[in-house]
Amino acid sequence: xxxxxxxxxxxxxxxxxxxxxxxxxxxxxxxxxxxxxxxxxxxxxxxxxxxxxxxxxxxxxxxxxxxxxxxxxxxxxxxxxxxxxxxxxxxxxxxxxxxxxxxxxxxxxxxxxxxxxxxxxxxxxxxxxxxxxxxxxxxxxxxxxxxxxxxxxxxxxxxxxxxxxxxxxxxxxxxxxxxxxxxxxxxxxxxxxxxxxxxxxxxxxxxxxxxxxxxxxxxxxxxxxxxxxxxxxxxxxxxxxxxxxxxxxxxxxxxxxxxxxxxxxxxxxxxxxxxxxxxxxxxxxxxxxxxxxxxxxxxxxxxxxxxxxxxxxxxxxxxxxxxxxxxxxxxxxxxxxxxxxxxxxxxxxxxxxxxxxxxxxxxxxx
Ligand code: GN1
Ligand code: MG
Numbered sequence: 001x002x003x004x005x006x007x008x009x010x011x012x013x014x015x016x017x018x019x020x021x022x023x024x025x026x027x028x029x030x031x032x033x034x035x036x037x038x039x040x041x042x043x044x045x046x047x048x049x050x051x052x053x054x055x056x057x058x059x060x061x062x063x064x065x066x067x068x069x070x071x072x073x074x075x076x077x078x079x080x081x082x083x084x085x086x087x088x089x090x091x092x093x094x095x096x097x098x099x100x101x102x103x104x105x106x107x108x109x110x111x112x113x114x115x116x117x118x119x120x121x122x123x124x125x126x127x128x129x130x131x132x133x134x135x136x137x138x139x140x141x142x143x144x145x146x147x148x149x150x151x152x153x154x155x156x157x158x159x160x161x162x163x164x165x166x167x168x169x170x171x172x173x174x175x176x177x178x179x180x181x182x183x184x185x186x187x188x189x190x191x192x193x194x195x196x197x198x199x200x201x202x203x204x205x206x207x208x209x210x211x212x213x214x215x216x217x218x219x220x221x222x223x224x225x226x227x228x229x230x231x232x233x234x235x236x237x238x239x240x241x242x243x244x245x246x247x248x249x250x251x252x253x254x255x256x257x258x259x260x261x262x263x264x265x266x267x268x269x270x271x272x273x274x275x276x277x278x279x280x281x282x283x284x285x286x287x288x289x290x291x292x293x294x295x296x297x298x299x300x301x302x303x304x305x306x307x308x309x310x311x312x313x314x315x316x317x318x319x320x321x322x323x324x325x326x327x328x329x330x331x332x333x334x335x336x337x338x339x340x341x342x343x344x345x346x347x348x349x350x351x352x353x354x355x356x357x358x359x360x361x362x363x364x365x366x
Pocket of ligand 2: 029031219238240
């Protein structure tokens with residue numbers, strides 16, 4: 001954690017309006033350290049982040065992705081005559097040296113955004129309208145970026161949602177068993193083993209050329225969608241993993257968190273499961289924005305996204321538990337295994353509702 005003095009010094013390295021008044025920890029991310037910086041000037045507060053460069057190895061490359069993506073979205077919103085654009089698109093604040101990040105004396109990377117005032121962000125969706133707006137936000141993000149000019153975006157974490165690679169890492173962790181935890185999580189391991197082949201469906205469709213790589217967000221959990229004071233969609237945040245991907249990843253990962261009625265680390269597993277009305281509202285919003293661009297295979301396999309993404313997250317939490325909690329921030333000793341159990345319970349629920357999920361999609365598509 002950083003203290004006020006340090007935050008103030010870092011803040012001064014960026015081209016911000018207003019003076020540093022206070023800074024405090026903000027948000028619930030598992031990866032970076034995030035602070036809200038208040039300047040006392042209306043509408044001009046900032047979000048300052050110390051970036052985790054063990055996980056993101058190429059910070060300048062990552063920042064370049066984010067700069068390109070936000071600039072493109074901003075231009076399109078301007079062309080469409082949108083109002084209030086500073087709330088509908090993240091604003092990257094440049095450093096005094098002209099970069100979009102700075103490095104402190106200890107070698108840590110920092111970046112800063114304009115803080116989006118009066119936003120709402122929900123860990124758990126409360127009603128159908130929020131779900132619909134969330135679906136719209138994800139679909140719109142994908143369609144706004146469908147014509148991003150320039151070279152392919154950098155892969156900020158190679159093979160991020162590649163389930164085959166995730167499984168390889170998992171099997172390595174099982175073999176090494178450095179923390180002697182493998183014996184304590186047999187049920188969870190068996191859960192993975194019994195599904196590892198079927199979870200490759202999307203990867204295989206991609207390999208066969210049946211679904212295209214597009215630009216996707218890749219971390220669309222519901223609390224990365226900002227809504228306004230009336231719960232209307234504003235924008236997506238947490239753009240670190242925006243890179244080439246399949247649309248199923250975004251559709252699936254947001255339903256993982258939106259259609260589940262409880263938090264991703266819920267310990268009362270009887271509460272974990274898919275809310276089909278929420279699913280329907282989200283899917284309606286998503287398809288309204290994307291139905292013109294998606295191809296038939298993308299649509300036909302959309303319903304596979306939620307169980308795939310939930311499986312991948314459960315697998316990653318489980319792997320991290322077996323490896324001794326080296327990746328995710330944890331808030332209690334068994335946090336990763338709790339997360340993993342909740343995710344696997346949710347996979348089962350998606351499996352149970354799969355036919356119904358498919359027909360919701362075909363009903364909307366007609
Ligand atoms: C991490 O940064 P944060 O907390 O939004 C993770 C996601 C997981 C998520 C699970 C770079 O996201 O992939 O879905 O935790 N991000 C990275 O809550 O690993
Ligand atoms: Mg993230």
